[in-house]
Amino acid sequence: xxxxxxxxxxxxxxxxxxxxxxxxxxxxxxxxxxxxxxxxxxxxxxxxxxxxxxxxxxxxxxxxxxxxxxxxxxxxxxxxxxxxxxxxxxxxxxxxxxxxxxxxxxxxxxxxxxxxxxxx
Numbered sequence: 001x002x003x004x005x006x007x008x009x010x011x012x013x014x015x016x017x018x019x020x021x022x023x024x025x026x027x028x029x030x031x032x033x034x035x036x037x038x039x040x041x042x043x044x045x046x047x048x049x050x051x052x053x054x055x056x057x058x059x060x061x062x063x064x065x066x067x068x069x070x071x072x073x074x075x076x077x078x079x080x081x082x083x084x085x086x087x088x089x090x091x092x093x094x095x096x097x098x099x100x101x102x103x104x105x106x107x108x109x110x111x112x113x114x115x116x117x118x119x120x
Contacts, residue, residue, distance in 0.1 A: 007084065008052050011091065015048035018095065022102050029110055036105030040098045047094035054087045 066072040
């Protein structure tokens with residue numbers, strides 16, 4: 001992660017891409033569970049919002065709380081590294097849950113046809 005702005009843009013792009021695919025299936029695949037897909041899209045949007053909101057946390061200690069500037073910078077770097085690893089892990093877990101719900105909304109006949117096409 002380069003900075004918070006790029007992180008937020010990345011989260012938006014990933015989420016938008018997933019929602020786009022889900023919406024495409026919602027409108028174009030016959031026999032899908034539209035409520036299930038709507039719920040999955042809601043989960044993706046919630047994951048996006050949660051990740052962006054959690055990235056707005058600031059390091060709450062100043063330089064004076066540490067022995068020197070190096071110690072402060074090391075602590076700040078470690079804090080943000082840990083924070084963003086946690087946010088990314090939670091975002092991925094939330095997306096996985098949404099995709100699983102989306103996959104359950106797709107009819108078995110469509111899944112079988114897609115597997116047959118992919119095997120060719």
